[in-house]
Amino acid sequence: MTTSRSSTDKRSATSLPPREQVHAALATLLNGRQPGEQLPPEPQLAHQLGVSRATLRETMRSFQERGLIVRRHGVGTFVAPPPPVIETGLEELESLDTLARRTGLQTRMGEAVIEEREATPNEAFRLQVSPRTPVLAVARVMMTGALPGAMPVAFLVDVVPTAYLRQQDLGPGFCGSVLDLFIQREHPPLSHSRTDILAEAADEATAGKLHLQRGDVLLRLEAQLYACDGHVVDYSISQFVPGHFHFHVVRRVGNPKVRLPGR
């Protein structure tokens, strides 16, 4: 059973690699079925799609991780029940802008202060850089609703070392999201964000910006954005007026498997 990719290869020069073919085919398959319906057995499905079972299973796994299918050992594979979680939660990093657009909320950037300065000690710590490293700080209020009655919903501050972002990189098209800018530029390659979740009372300054009283409740998300090389690219503080955005997270039940040693 010597494998000869070139002789077995079903792709023409222009067609997609097996992985994406299978991905698309499986997606189509799912769209045509009702939740709870059973999918064909893996060997059969693999044959239908013209790939090996291993390749099919790779795609199956990704679908399972996203909660689109349920696989039951010894029973079969099924279209997942109507997802208990409709929108994605916090586990996928996306900008507030993107989130708002996705959920139909209309937002625009309000008052903004953009400046290059030295990092404060706390910022330097969070960014894991030397004290007084030059950074670009972008502070702005996000508003929602029509202009006369627009309401402030969040106060956002991003702090980025100027090595990653300069004031002039924020074109006139900048509408509030530093994250989207990084994603669009594709540089540096981003890995993940560590987001701390806090509740706090608004101080005088923040209350003013958000049209609240001092002491009113805010949800505060403090995030460090990591590049693939492990460097912190962005330290952001987001303060939300309760009621406009809704955050949640899906938590896996921990496997009581063997734990890794210390590290």
Place this chain on the structure above:
Amino acid sequence: MTTSRSSTDKRSATSLPPREQVHAALATLLNGRQPGEQLPPEPQLAHQLGVSRATLRETMRSFQERGLIVRRHGVGTFVAPPPPVIETGLEELESLDTLARRTGLQTRMGEAVIEEREATPNEAFRLQVSPRTPVLAVARVMMTGALPGAMPVAFLVDVVPTAYLRQQDLGPGFCGSVLDLFIQREHPPLSHSRTDILAEAADEATAGKLHLQRGDVLLRLEAQLYACDGHVVDYSISQFVPGHFHFHVVRRVGNPKVRLPGR
């Protein structure tokens, strides 16, 4: 290359399956190396461990997902840099009790009210059961510190249909965690929890229980615990006094890959 598992099988009757052998071996390997160090190439490593490369890669993937190694296409596999995230975040579901123990915080259960009653309309909605379904409600204050000066840190309420949990199931050993009880019983099999994240001002009753003033800030986590069959097993509300517990979440940067069709 006909595969004959029985003839190739290197396991004696008592040894572990390849997956776990590899898992252990890889863990050992990592523990003996410094962050940034390169691991042997996959084919060589697979041969050393006496497994196929596919099997090794399966383990590698799981290590990578946990952030223990970094794989770079065309370059090599490396011990991950000092993990930016030390403890796990919210993405793994664990009881407050377990979390406290893990982080060295000493907690004990304070005043508790345990009763069987009918679900309120909101509870029925969250539990996805008919209105007035009988439920077990467990409300208690969690305290920290030595007895004379013990401070309340959280107010927890779990609401569980009596089909899953009865008052008599909470033995005298019950010390505050309904989740741990479910995990220990292994029934029903749990899948995940959807946890909403909110900031709110303490109302009169809660403030009293937590020794706060009305209007003080609380972090509120509202969770629905799902069994593998999709049913909601537990609806819980956790209100935290800021400063004692620290919650965070790791957010993946979204893949700009092909999105699935609507669903």
Place this chain on the structure above:
DNA sequence: CAGTGGTCTAGACCACACG
């Protein structure tokens, strides 16, 4: 028992990084 997903193998080629 039959049928399903779960695991594993040995070998091959592809795509990328880097000197």
Place this chain on the structure above:
DNA sequence: GTGTGGTCTAGACCACTGA
């Protein structure tokens, strides 16, 4: 070019579920 990880194949056996 050399060496790495990334993908893929065809086939086999194992482990579980449910009739």
